[in-house]
Amino acid sequence: MKPKTMLAFVAGVAASVGLVVVLTLAPDSQVAAAPANPSLAQGVPELDVYYPGTETVAPDEMRVVALGTGMPSARPKQAAACFLVELGNGDKFLFDIGSGCHERLAAQKIPYDYLDKVFIGHLHVDHFGDLPTFWLGGTVMNRLTPLRIWGPSGGTPELGTAHAMDLMEQMYAWDIGTRSGVIDFRGGVLEVHEFAFDGVNEIIYNENGVVVRSIPAVHGLDGAVSFILEWNGLTFVYGSDTVPNQWYVEHSKGADIAIHECFLPPTLLVTKQGFSPLEALTVGTQGHTSPEQFGKVMSLVKPRLAVGYHFYNDFDTEPEVRERVRKTYDGPLALATDYMVFNVTKDDITVRMSAIDEEVWPSPALKEKIAPDFTDAISFSEFTLSGVLAWPEVVQPIYDEINEIYGTDFKPGLK
Ligand SMILES: [Zn+2]
Numbered sequence: 001m002k003p004k005t006m007l008a009f010v011a012g013v014a015a016s017v018g019l020v021v022v023l024t025l026a027p028d029s030q031v032a033a034a035p036a037n038p039s040l041a042q043g044v045p046e047l048d049v050y051y052p053g054t055e056t057v058a059p060d061e062m063r064v065v066a067l068g069t070g071m072p073s074a075r076p077k078q079a080a081a082c083f084l085v086e087l088g089n090g091d092k093f094l095f096d097i098g099s100g101c102h103e104r105l106a107a108q109k110i111p112y113d114y115l116d117k118v119f120i121g122h123l124h125v126d127h128f129g130d131l132p133t134f135w136l137g138g139t140v141m142n143r144l145t146p147l148r149i150w151g152p153s154g155g156t157p158e159l160g161t162a163h164a165m166d167l168m169e170q171m172y173a174w175d176i177g178t179r180s181g182v183i184d185f186r187g188g189v190l191e192v193h194e195f196a197f198d199g200v201n202e203i204i205y206n207e208n209g210v211v212v213r214s215i216p217a218v219h220g221l222d223g224a225v226s227f228i229l230e231w232n233g234l235t236f237v238y239g240s241d242t243v244p245n246q247w248y249v250e251h252s253k254g255a256d257i258a259i260h261e262c263f264l265p266p267t268l269l270v271t272k273q274g275f276s277p278l279e280a281l282t283v284g285t286q287g288h289t290s291p292e293q294f295g296k297v298m299s300l301v302k303p304r305l306a307v308g309y310h311f312y313n314d315f316d317t318e319p320e321v322r323e324r325v326r327k328t329y330d331g332p333l334a335l336a337t338d339y340m341v342f343n344v345t346k347d348d349i350t351v352r353m354s355a356i357d358e359e360v361w362p363s364p365a366l367k368e369k370i371a372p373d374f375t376d377a378i379s380f381s382e383f384t385l386s387g388v389l390a391w392p393e394v395v396q397p398i399y400d401e402i403n404e405i406y407g408t409d410f411k412p413g414l415k
Pocket residue numbers: 122124127219220241
């Protein structure tokens with residue numbers, strides 16, 4: 001069954017003009033039943049939209065959600081690289097965790113204990129910039145499970161993932177200090193798995209029927225990789241960043257869903273971003289993959305669905321990018337924008353857009369919290385405490401209210 005290739009185009013365009021969109025036209029799409037509202041026409045094909053938190057993943061299904069499809073430069077519409085993979089066996093995986101993606105992830109309404117596996121393709125900030133907020137923010141969003149991170153080695157130990165994670169923990173010493181002895185900090189524990197960047201189709205993860213392999217990528221410096229996830233006869237490929245390379249083409253062949261960067265064409269880098277022609281050519285074809293190169297990669301890989309990302313996907317850029325991809329590839333194609341959702345089964349691949357609840361809250365903890373050892377708390381100095389305005393007439397009634405409701409006897413005071 002061919003994916004609905006036109007749908008992604010419509011989704012991208014509609015999303016760019018602020019519409020709530022949707023699109024699934026699965027083969028079993030129904031003609032809408034006679035609506036209660038007579039102003040709605042009958043006979044309109046049922047439109048569909050993905051509402052996070054309302055659909056379970058079917059036992060044989062893979063759901064992929066685009067949570068960051070843009071560029072390093074921040075903008076409201078598109079965060080930097082991040083894709084969520086949810087499997088019918090209950091497992092969930094994050095591939096890259098670029099700047100700005102955390103709020104999109106929060107919008108998926110997934111308890112943080114389920115979000116404990118992050119695979120980082122390379123250490124550019126647009127591919128792991130939101131790791132600190134996800135890691136430490138997660139500790140107050142009720143993640144009580146260590147955060148597991150997989151990432152490549154570099155050309156030297158100092159350029160590898162393990163070193164970066166070590167320094168990240170040091171960098172956030174103050175943040176961690178504020179939580180020590182104050183909250184259940186199990187979710188703040190990092191479990192880091194660094195693997196060799198030059199492993200070719202090496203297994204780096206094998207649990208619960210899910211295998212993740214790594215292949216080298218060519219981008220920036222030694223130490224960039226792409227990932228291949230296999231489960232239940234379905235294959236998901238995530239390129240992170242790379243110029244076209246032999247490993248991706250060889251090991252992604254026939255994937256069910258193959259994601260690869262598809263950068264802005266050099267012409268747009270010049271006209272819309274002020275790059276010099278040489279900068280645009282170098283960045284757009286030698287550091288990244290232009291739409292024409294992306295198309296050539298996909299014409300060799302022949303996935304069931306090719307997904308391009310990593311460009312400003314707007315009403316005026318999407319058609320040009322698509323046209324350029326079509327010079328070299330005529331297969332199923334989606335040009336991703338944030339909140340695009342792919343439901344993948346052996347029979348079908350559906351592409352939709354999400355409707356997002358902007359007022360989402362984190363879910364309550366799934367595990368019982370363990371009271372911290374308060375003696376681990378770091379005290380304020382006498383100096384800082386001397387500045388406190390305790391205002392017991394204001395604060396005591398707040399304590400009284402809680403103590404009365406919960407039968408407790410807490411007393412205010414900073415230490
Ligand atoms: Zn990069």
